[in-house]
Amino acid sequence: MVEATRRGFFQLCGGAVFAGALFSHPAQSQDAVYRLGSNDKVRINVFGEPDLSGEFEVDGGGNISYPLIGQIAIGGLTIPQVESKMVDLLKKDFLQQPRVSVEVLTYRPFFILGEVNLPGRYGYVNGMTVINAVAMGGGFTYRADRGDIRIRRETTKGTQKIRANVDTPVLPGDVIEVTERLF
Structure with a gap:
């Protein structure tokens, strides 16, 4: 099921949001169970x-x-x-x-960069979402495009790029990028 949301984005059943290019849903990009990695x-x-x-x-x-x-x-x-x-x-x-x-x-840390007040490396906590990660990074800057958040995630199938929203789950090792709005 696909539902239209604000600003022309579409939300798939399960919460994945996309616009333009199709990005994979976090649950599909990560195996069902946690896999160990560097710094765990x-x-x-x-x-x-x-x-x-x-x-x-x-x-x-x-x-x-x-x-x-x-x-x-x-x-x-x-x-x-x-x-x-x-x-x-x-x-x-x-x-x-x-x-x-x-x-x-x-768990290994995650990284947040872009339009947050304190970009950097942070310790992962179970059940974390993008909004929790942004809060750890000091919140959004006034230039942040809250509708254009991206996650780069390493999986057994290689690097996956995910279009995210504030409710998207974060996994250990993720790199979250909050982009700058144009106006």
Whole structure:
């Protein structure tokens, strides 16, 4: 279903807004589950093995440095995939029946630039929308075009550009651009 909104934009069922060129809807551009990436911080718990449990930051190459094993590539994986990978690696040479849980402690930051008062890098918070990100960036400047907000998002399919509005969800690693109005 498509509904016309103010200023000639069109709103698709689910909230995606577009005008002119078609941009993808955020829910379609990101896999249904969160995938780990650079600067995410995770806690890995190996039950009954405190020396193998701890907090790890994903480096620029998508790896963590883990005791006994060394570098483990987890960038681009989901939490269940990391848990399964850890079980396989630990079962291979170290433990008979490892039980592993993984949780994200800190998500990678998002960036906001353009016509906001304090552009820059900010820590991601679950459930964030563009208006929350703008608020973290000190609010819109008087020149901001609130109807022309764009998000650049890295996905497993490459970089996607999304036309956004203030209610569009923001994900870790997103780059939000608030453009300048012409008049």
